[in-house]
Amino acid sequence: MKGSTPTAAPRAQEKRRQAVSLIGIVLLLFGALIPSTASANPQVEIQSVARPDRVVVGQRLTFEIRVDVAGGRIDRVELPSLDGFTILGHQKSSPVRFQFGLRGRSNVEASEIHTFTLRADRAGTMRIAAPKAVVEGAHYEGTPVEIEVAPDPSRAAPPIMPSPTAPSDGGADATRGPTGITDPDALFDARVFLRTTIDRDEVFIGDQLTYTIELYTRVNGSPRFSTEPGLDGFWLHELIDIDQPTEERREIVRGVPFRVYTLRRIAAFPLRTGELSIEPPTLQMSLSSAFGLSRGETLERRGQKLSVRVKPLPDRVPSDALVGEFTLRAQVDRERIKVGEALTYTVILEGRGNLSDLDLPLPDLPGLRVLAPERNLTLTRRGGKVHSRLETRFLIIAEEPGQPLLPALRLPVFNPETERFDSLTTRTIQLDIRDESGASVPSAPPQSASSPDSPESISPEAARLGSFRLRSDLRMSRRSFPEQPLFLVALAIPPLAFAGALFGRWWRRRRGEERELRARQRRHEQLLALARERRKGSDAAGLYAAIGAAIHAALDGILGENTRGMTRRELDDALRERGLPSDLISRLIEELEGLDFARFSQSSTAEDEMDRALSRAESLLDRIDDFKQRGSQ
Incomplete structure (x- = not known):
């Protein structure tokens, strides 16, 4: 037995070392699993x-x-x-x-x-x-x-006409045909490329030219312009809303299918003649995966440089003529006024074309004072063309009696499609301005030796009769209406009717709120029933989607707006403003964030985790219903 002691000691030391190492590993793992509480800046x-x-x-x-x-x-x-x-x-x-x-x-x-x-x-x-x-x-x-x-x-x-030389920066003149449309096959890139086009490469000054930027892509990403197109020398108007998502279409280039998005479509009106160049835009696209996660790669694509020849108006057309197709009309709100009163003279010009720089002055009118006009311009899009409506209102004050004329307005118009020149004319309007007593004053009153009301024209018989009384004073023998009992009843009717209207409105609103609350509760029950079905089928993704829809539906009813597009901070502020308890708001936001992550987490597919998520959702929805009932009382 004594001979075995030296062998047992090393074994015991080895076991102690293994135990210490095992304890150290366990402590390291335990420390790694404990969430860090230190909050860094x-x-x-x-x-x-x-x-x-x-x-x-x-x-x-x-x-x-x-x-x-x-x-x-x-x-x-x-x-x-x-x-x-x-x-x-x-x-x-x-x-x-x-x-x-x-x-x-x-x-x-x-x-x-x-x-x-x-x-x-x-x-x-x-x-x-x-x-x-x-x-x-x-x-x-x-x-x-x-x-x-x-x-x-x-x-x-004055502009210097550039010589028609071919660009050396890889512009679109090498790929652009006579109509200004670039060939997508010549711009081909296997992943993504940018195409810029114009609907024509020759226009009259002031006529609309349509400039389009299209993105051809086979990858996912977030595009943004690092350089805007250079459209110097044009008046511009967007034809599509750049704040709205663009529509997608499919197109095959060199046998490869691409998704095509129209990023910009601009109506460009040339402001000077000659050869105008349109500098290409530059677009940067940050690539992402199918789940929206960044791939850390950014592609840069450049459009094509285009040019357009702007022709002057024909010799017979005035240089200040409108370019497009318009109608012109004028009207007044009333034709008969007294001295010191005012009328409104409205001139409406509308049609296809650009009216942004047009002002309509009135000439000096004797006896009338014209104030500064009120100008209201409205631009709309119709069939890819810009339509303008210019409404000019003149406030005219009468200073002298008479019958003056508002002269006709004439505007020269050139139609670039038919190349026809015409003039638009309004009608002449005659006014009747009377003196302060309301008597009409003709523009050319007849001259007479004596007025019919003068003393010389009164006959002796009329003098003996004296003056006639045109109105008689009648005395009422009965009491007036305010002195009758019916007057008190008439006084009481308006407040009673107003009180009845308020009560009816309150009653209808109360009934509507009750019906809406019952509808929300039924909606909650339907969504929860759907979640329970998903749970029975072990469909984790469907379960968490149904729970999220139920919570968002309840929050939509509280805030009266769609909460799916809100950030967590915006949702927190909106619920606090509505008066929800802070602990309930925190639990709701935490639950929504957990639902977002649960769809991609492997541990969330466990049955006990799905049961807990369903139980938490039922508890939160019950508290939301209690809050709604207290608020409706």
Whole structure:
């Protein structure tokens, strides 16, 4: 027995070392599984950039403000003043991403992007102040941006006609046919390419030219313009709403199917004659997977440079003629007024074409004072063409009695489709302006030796009769209406009727709220029944989708609007404003976030997890119904 002691000691030491190692491994694993409670300060990055940063007066540019936050939530973004620029468009996006670490801690990456489409209004070095952001109550500030705006050379000197040389930057002249339509086969790229076209390459000055930008793609991603198309020398109007999602169509190029999106369609009206160039846009596309996750790759594609020849109007047409197809009419609200009163003279010009720069002055009218006109221009889109309606209202004050004429207005019009010149004319309107007593004053009153009312024209018989009384005073023998008992009844009818109307309105609203509450409860029950069916069938994705639909339907009823498009912060603020308890709001938001992640988590398919999710949803919906019932009482 004594001989076995040296062998047993090393074994015991080896076992102790193994036990210590095992305990260390368990402690490390336990520490890794415990969520970290230390909250690091959020990482905030504020960027502002102008593309391009050197423009001329009247040229468009894109100004973007981007706030990226890791580990925090954006409370608000304070945008700087854009003095010196006209805002043509504004887009806002707020993407949010969630990442999970080994310790079970979720990392929130939030962004807020503001994209402005601007037009430079005056020359000089324009300084845009630094944007500011408030993140988790703390204030952060970006950097200012300077943009060099040069004067428009086309306004300082007559335009110089460029020589028709072929572009050397890979423009579209090599692929553009006589109608200005680029061949997509010549622009082919296996993944994505950009196509820019014009409907024609020769127009009259002032006539509409349609410029289109189309994206051909076989990959998923988020496109944005880093450089806007250069349309200097044109008056522009968007033909599609750039804030709305674009429609998709399919097209085959070189045997390869592409998804085609029309990104921009612009009506361009040339403002000067000669050869005008349209500089190509540049588009950057951040690729993403089918689930919307970023792949970390950005593609850049450039459009094609186009040119258009702008013809002057024919020699017989005045240079100030309208270009398009219009109708003209004029009217007054009344033709007979007294001295000191006013009337409204309205001139309406409408039709196909551009009327943005047209003013309709009135000549000096004797005896009338014309105030500054009120101009109302409305632009609409019809069949891919811009239709304008210009309504000009003149307020005219009568200063002298008489019968003056409002002269006819004449406007020359040139129709570029038929190349026909014509004149639009309004009707002449005669006014009847009377003196303050209401007597009509003819424009050429007859002259007479004596007036019929003069003393010389009164006969002796009329003098003996004296004056006639044209109105008799009658005395009422009965009491007046205010002195009768019926007057008190008449006084009581309006307040009683008003009270009855208020009661009826309250009763109808109460009945409507009760019916709506019962309908919501039935909707909750239907969605919960659907969730229970999904649970029985072990359909985890269907279960979580049905639970999310039930919770959103309940919140829609409380807020009166669709809550699916709200961010979590917006939903939190809206529910707090409506008066929901803070603990209920926190549980609702946590449950919605958990439902979003449960659809992609393997552990969420476990039966006990699905049972707990269904139980939590029933409890939350019961509390929401209790809140609604208390609010309706």
